[in-house]
Amino acid sequence: RTLRGNAERLTMQGKGQYRLQKSRANTCDPNDDSWYLKAGTIDLDYGSNLGVARHARIEFQGVPILYTPWIDFPLDGNRKSGLLFPTVKTGSDGLQVSVPYYWNIAPNYDATITPSFMAQRGTMLGLEGRYLKPDYSGKISTEQLDDSKLGKKRYLWQFTHQHSINSQLGFSLHGTTVSDDNYFKDFGDRASAAANVNLERVATLSYNPGWASFTVKAQRYQTLQDSTGSVDVPYARLPQIVATSSQQLGSLRANLESELTRFSHGKKQEGVRTVAYPSVSWALEQPWGFLRPKLGLHYTQYQLDSFGSQTSRSLSRTLPIASVDSGLTFERDNTLHGRSMTQTLEPRLYYVYIPSKDQSTLPNFDTSENDFNYAQLFTENRFSGYDRINAANQITAAVTSRMLDNENGAERLRVAIGQRFYLDRSNTTLSGTTTQRTQDGSDLLLTLGGDLNNALRLDSSYQYNQTLDKTERYNVQLRYHPAEGKTFSVRYRYGRDEVVGTSSQRDVLRQVDIAGQWPIARRWYAVARQNYSLRDRKP
Secondary structure (H helix, E strand, O other): OOOEEEEEEEEEEEOOEEEEEEEEEEOOOOOOOOEEEEEEEEEEEOOOOEEEEEEEEEEEOOEEEEEEEEEEEEOOOOOOOEEOOOEEEEEOOEEEEEOOEEEEEEOOEEEEEEEEEEOOOEEEEEEEEEEEOOOEEEEEEEEEEEEOOOOEEEEEEEEEEEEEOOOOEEEEEEEEEEOOOOHHHHHOOHHHHHHOOEEEEEEEEEEOOOOOEEEEEEEEEEEOOOOOOOOOOOOEEEEEEEEEEEEEEOOEEEEEEEEEEEEEOOOOOOEEEEEEEEEEEEOEEEOOEEEEEEEEEEEEEEEEOOEOOEOOEEEEEEEEEEEEEEEEOEEEEEEEOOEEEEEEEEEEEEEEEEOOOOOOOOOOOOOEEOOOOOHHHHOOOOEEOOOOOOOEEEEEEEEEEEEEEOOOOOEEEEEEEEEEEEOOOEEEOOOOOEEEOOOOEOOEEEEEEEEOOOOEEEEEEEEEEOOOOEEEEEEEEEEEEEEOOEEEEEEEEEEEEEEOOOOOOEEEEEEEEEEEEEEEEOOEEEEEEEEEEOOOOEO
């Protein structure tokens, strides 16, 4: 951006060289003085593309936020080596000061060196280096500290690399490691401590010739334990080979999901899992509705290592999967608050059949049970991963009605209700055992939402247990979004019997989530969020 401003005196000191006295300047658009640089003198040298300000201060909205006796800066807005804004804060570790230095090594290489002083722990040195080439890019960063508070060395290493070998072949690396379990608790914030529990190290090679997709991955984790040591350490995949394909064969579509994975774990059953899931589907798609039958065969084979008193062994599971998804769409003209609308009525039926099979002898390497929600009513398997496949002889009945604004197509109102009905009560649990359901249908699900106007949107869901005659869950969210960069939302969540806290304890869940972003000046935003537990009376 072009430097602009004013001064009491301008002196021309040669070709492309100027001196401004008692000046004020910034790089904002005309009539935008949200921030500016005030200086006793500013020397501009367009030959070397360098400006030097002396006795300078930076003001934001008229408030001085930084003074420096000397500062230089590029005149064309490009990057330049030099000190960045320091960070000063205080907390349980006393005064903490960080002063980053940016090193513009080359147009496609740079580094940021950040020494940080912490009164209670000593000096930490941070380094981040980035590189960019036409075919690859990446970043490596580290933090190193000789912690005087704990009397030991502490560190963090992170590495990311993306490489495009050609248009079909790609390679990537990503990894994070830290010196100890409490690193992010001591040097991060609450969000980073919660997000960084299983630190991934993964290498991926991907090949996509167009007719299929192939991926080879090696993946393991560093698991950071809490004080109770209760965090479950996930399996390493060494390696995982995945192949998928989807081909149109006339009016039919042939699909293939396949995988071969070696699961490694120092304290659990290890082995190799092979999965092949070919399927054939057909689709009739019309403006008035759709019909999508599908037939597949899911094969899973395990080659398990010896573990405990069990010797190495081979296990397998073969299950046919059949489903039919169907729906109709009816439309009529209507009005809402005087606006011309199209009202729809969209009934939908979804049938799934999977025979019941005991799977308790099969290991569980990476499978969990998905959350029960409206979208999950229309899925074959309620489990994620391949180790468990639910028994199913069930049909989902649902109906949706929408009010669509004829002027812009916005969904002004959406109401949907659905329920799954079990034609056979056989049930597969996460442990793999086969049980009998106690009821003929699932909980009743209801969703309600839509754009109430151009700035305000409502989204809500409700889950009702008909057997117990009780509300299981509901949530309501209002989101106000009048313009880009301006948003405010409030959400309330209730769960009658939910896992709460860090243990497996179940209790009533009541939470309020308030968040917002709002501009306070040009290029400056205030951002805030508060997630509050009414049950615990704390964030």
